[in-house]
Structures are given as C-alpha cells and as structure tokens.
Amino acid sequence: MKIKGRAEHSLWYYSQLFKVPLSLISDSNIHLHVNDTLDDKVINIPGYFVKEYDLAQNDSFDSLATKLNINTEALHLVNHGDLTNLTEYSKINIPVRVTEPIVNGEQKYTYLTMSEDIKRLEEIYPFMKTNTIGHSVQNREILEVIVGNGPKQVHMNGSFHANEWITTAVLMAFLNNYLLSITNQTSLAGLKTEPLYHNATLSLVPMVNPDGVELVLNGLANDDKSLEYVIALNEGSPDFSNWKANMNGVDLNKQFPAKWELEQPRKPQQPGPRDFPGYRPLSEPETMAMATLTMNSNFDRVIAFHTQCKEIYWGFDDREPPYSKIIVNEFVKNSGYRPVQTLDSYSGFKDWFIYEWKKPGFTVELGEGENPLPITQFKNIYDESIGIFLAGLYM
Ligand SMILES: [Zn+2]
Incomplete structure (x- = not known):
C-alpha cells in the first residue's frame, strides 16, 4: 500500500x-x-x-x-x-x-494467470522487481522477477517444456510464500527466510515457453494464423496435451551451444511437438532471451525445473565444480529425489551453464507419472520440492 x-x-x-x-x-x-x-x-x-x-x-x-x-x-x-x-x-x-498467499497454483495455470499474479505480487511486495527479458514467437512477454539483495546470484526457471506447465504453478507458489514469509517474518517450511533475502538475489523466470503452455492449456483460436502449421507439426492432431516445443516446433531445452552438434544428428531433423533441436543453436527468441539474460547476469548457480521422475541432474561433461555435489546432496536430503550426475544428453540450458561457466547448474525433474502431470499432484510436488527452492537460496 x-x-x-x-x-x-x-x-x-x-x-x-x-x-x-x-x-x-x-x-x-x-x-x-x-x-x-x-x-x-x-x-x-x-x-x-x-x-x-x-x-x-x-x-x-x-x-x-x-x-x-x-x-x-x-x-x-x-x-x-x-x-x-x-x-x-x-x-x-x-x-x-496480507497474511495469506494470493497465488493459487492448484489450477490450469495459464500465462494470463501468471502475469496477473505477478502484477498483484508486485503491488503487495514492491521490493520485488519485474523485467521483460524478451518476447516469444507469438510476441508474449517473457517475464523475470527479482527478489533479494544478497551477493549470491541464484537463477531458477520453469516451463521450458510446454506440457510441464505445472512447474510454473509450483514456482509461483514458492515465490508467493517466500514473499509472504520474509515480509511477515514467519517461517517457511520451518525455516526463517529473512536471512535468505540478504544471502541471495533470486532471478526467477517462471514460464520460459509461454506460447507452448497456452497451446497445451487452451489450444488455438480457429482464426489463429499458426493453427494450420502447428496441427501439421502435430501430425494432424488438434490435441496438444503432449506438446513440449515452442510455436516453431523447436525443443527449447535442446537449443543451447553445449555440444549441440552431438545432439542434433540423433534427434528429429524437422520441427515437431518435441525434441527438434532447431537448425542451429539459439535460433529461437525464447532461448535467445534466456541466453542473453544469463550472459548479462552473473549467476552463481541455475536451477531449471522440469517434470517428471523425481531426479536431479547436476553434472555435465565433467565441468561441474565440486560444490555442485554438496548442493545436490542438500537438495536430495530435503526432497527425497535421486541425484544423477550425468545423462547421455546435451545442449540443455543447465548443460550450457555448466559448460560455459563451470558453476553449479541443476535440472530438477518434479513429480512422477506421465507428462503432463495432473494438477492434483500440485500439493505433493510443492511439499517435496520446497526444500530444493530454499536450499537453492541458503546454500
Ligand atoms: Zn522438460
């Protein structure tokens, strides 16, 4: 006020x-x-x-x-x-x-819902700052929020993959409860959070792929120019519930210049609902926005939230620092998720961060079952992963 x-x-x-x-x-x-x-x-x-x-x-x-x-x-x-x-x-x-959160993550969490929630949070908590870091293929603003004044620069993101939109809902609930807790000096999951505000500056991009999330949740209007194209990419089907890519049919988490040339030949060669790494790295506005943000920031660590399988990937190409293992062990203790050092997979966002900066980068696979995870998993996922969010800030 x-x-x-x-x-x-x-x-x-x-x-x-x-x-x-x-x-x-x-x-x-x-x-x-x-x-x-x-x-x-x-x-x-x-x-x-x-x-x-x-x-x-x-x-x-x-x-x-x-x-x-x-x-x-x-x-x-x-x-x-x-x-x-x-x-x-x-x-x-x-x-x-204000003593209660305003974000309700337990719903079809659309781009509009997220944008309105961010606006309301900014009004209630004016120490939170919002930036537009770029625009999607369909010209939606890609939003970043910043909270904290600590020396440690911590970046988190969600919904790189469209059908994993539940990650946005979970991150927005983390954000709201964190803001509420530091303002009212109450604890969050048993932890006093005011010191975190002075320890870390959080950069959060809750929805990297807004067009994809809208496609999964709401489909496309009949007069949308892209409708014919994406239905063709989707093998003629108007059911987009398993769509992962952006509106150009590019998988945004296979787009980063970290051994992209190893990933590219063994993945689809044409745009589609998933896995197409693009004709070159960073060809998409969404990946370019994330790369520019990362290059212009001085992140000490990044945590990308995906679904599903309760695993945390924490290495890449033997370039992760020893501290990565200490952090991932804390995540594992707080969540019960399994740590996995390396995968036969390249050119993801966290891969690129480790590859380029040799600093800790993590991909957290929330929940279990089959994507898209039903929103009924929201509470379980929130409860098991809030300790990862907090450790990301206190470690
Ligand atoms: Zn994913």
Missing part, C-alpha cells in the same frame, strides 16, 4: 510502526534518496493493502484503532492526515496486513 510520508518520520519509523523489516521498506522505495525528507512523499509499505471502512456511531480514531488492533498513527497515515469533520457513515481507509 501507499502512504503519504511526513517530515518528522523516517523509513525506520515506518518499519517499526508496520512491523516490516527495514530492508524491505528501503528496497520498496528506491525512488527516494538517502537525504530526502519524507514530507509529502509517496511511501510504499509492503505486505499491506488498504480497505474502505464505514465509520459507525461513536467510532473515534482511538477506539477504532483499538478495535481493529492497529496503531492510531498508522490509521492517520493511510488517510493522508485528512481526518477532520468525520461523521457517522464517513468512509475511511484502514490498513490490512
């Missing part, structure tokens, strides 16, 4: 008044300069929204504050000091602390 600042106040004062860590208030107000007076400035307070309240007979400011268990000063601030001439039935603003 937004309040109007006063000259005699400091951000520290607001942190005490609203019981929100000072670092989160500072990071929510980067438009302010250190020596600015707060007088009349708009101040973002994370973790609250403002609700209208009808004054009842005999309500006074003090009695109302007691009744609603809020500080009288907080009440003044959300009403911008304009509290003269109150009468019965006047409407006033009251600050309401």
Whole structure:
C-alpha cells in the first residue's frame, strides 16, 4: 500500500510502526534518496493493502484503532492526515496486513494467470522487481522477477517444456510464500527466510515457453494464423496435451551451444511437438532471451525445473565444480529425489551453464507419472520440492 510520508518520520519509523523489516521498506522505495525528507512523499509499505471502512456511531480514531488492533498513527497515515469533520457513515481507509498467499497454483495455470499474479505480487511486495527479458514467437512477454539483495546470484526457471506447465504453478507458489514469509517474518517450511533475502538475489523466470503452455492449456483460436502449421507439426492432431516445443516446433531445452552438434544428428531433423533441436543453436527468441539474460547476469548457480521422475541432474561433461555435489546432496536430503550426475544428453540450458561457466547448474525433474502431470499432484510436488527452492537460496 501507499502512504503519504511526513517530515518528522523516517523509513525506520515506518518499519517499526508496520512491523516490516527495514530492508524491505528501503528496497520498496528506491525512488527516494538517502537525504530526502519524507514530507509529502509517496511511501510504499509492503505486505499491506488498504480497505474502505464505514465509520459507525461513536467510532473515534482511538477506539477504532483499538478495535481493529492497529496503531492510531498508522490509521492517520493511510488517510493522508485528512481526518477532520468525520461523521457517522464517513468512509475511511484502514490498513490490512496480507497474511495469506494470493497465488493459487492448484489450477490450469495459464500465462494470463501468471502475469496477473505477478502484477498483484508486485503491488503487495514492491521490493520485488519485474523485467521483460524478451518476447516469444507469438510476441508474449517473457517475464523475470527479482527478489533479494544478497551477493549470491541464484537463477531458477520453469516451463521450458510446454506440457510441464505445472512447474510454473509450483514456482509461483514458492515465490508467493517466500514473499509472504520474509515480509511477515514467519517461517517457511520451518525455516526463517529473512536471512535468505540478504544471502541471495533470486532471478526467477517462471514460464520460459509461454506460447507452448497456452497451446497445451487452451489450444488455438480457429482464426489463429499458426493453427494450420502447428496441427501439421502435430501430425494432424488438434490435441496438444503432449506438446513440449515452442510455436516453431523447436525443443527449447535442446537449443543451447553445449555440444549441440552431438545432439542434433540423433534427434528429429524437422520441427515437431518435441525434441527438434532447431537448425542451429539459439535460433529461437525464447532461448535467445534466456541466453542473453544469463550472459548479462552473473549467476552463481541455475536451477531449471522440469517434470517428471523425481531426479536431479547436476553434472555435465565433467565441468561441474565440486560444490555442485554438496548442493545436490542438500537438495536430495530435503526432497527425497535421486541425484544423477550425468545423462547421455546435451545442449540443455543447465548443460550450457555448466559448460560455459563451470558453476553449479541443476535440472530438477518434479513429480512422477506421465507428462503432463495432473494438477492434483500440485500439493505433493510443492511439499517435496520446497526444500530444493530454499536450499537453492541458503546454500
Ligand atoms: Zn522438460
């Protein structure tokens, strides 16, 4: 929520008044300069929204504050000091602390749902930043969110593969619960999370392949220009539930320049619903966006979430550092998933990260069964993998 600042106040004062860590208030107000007076400035307070309240007979400011268990000063601030001439039935603003997540991951989690959730999270938690890192074939924005001010740069992503869209739902639930927990200083899965905020800066791209996810979840409109083409790629079938690729029929996780030339000859030579590595590495806008983001960032580790089989791949071409094994062992302890050092597979995103930077990179295969995993697995997957998300930030 937004309040109007006063000259005699400091951000520290607001942190005490609203019981929100000072670092989160500072990071929510980067438009302010250190020596600015707060007088009349708009101040973002994370973790609250403002609700209208009808004054009842005999309500006074003090009695109302007691009744609603809020500080009288907080009440003044959300009403911008304009509290003269109150009468019965006047409407006033009251600050309401957000104590529940707003993301519901247990549903067909579409691109639109994700975009709207990100917007709402940004409003409630203005210390979270959002960037557009590129556009998909069908011109959807590929979104990255950033949370934290720690030195360790941790990147996570989901839905490289369209029919693995449940990974986006799980990551968005992690994100929301993490934001909620650091703001309210509650624990998440038994862990105090505020130190993680200062330990790591999280870069999260929850949906790398938005067109593919939309194709799987909603199909295409009859007048969509791509309809005929993708039905042809899909061997004439309008059932896209097993589609993995992007809208050009390229498998985005076989597109990276890490021994691509070994993968290419043994995979399909033509576009299709899965496994086609493209005519050259990074030919697709989605993979180019991810590569550019990675080259322009200084990630210390990356974790790509896929489905399924409860395995964690953690090596590539003997180039992973020794620390990768320590991290994967922590992931395994927290999730019960199996560690697998190397696979006969090349040119994935995490392969390229290890190959190019020799830093820890992981592919986590969530859940078990057959893709696409039913959304009824959501809660189980969340519970078994939240420890991977957290270890990704604290290790
Ligand atoms: Zn996958």
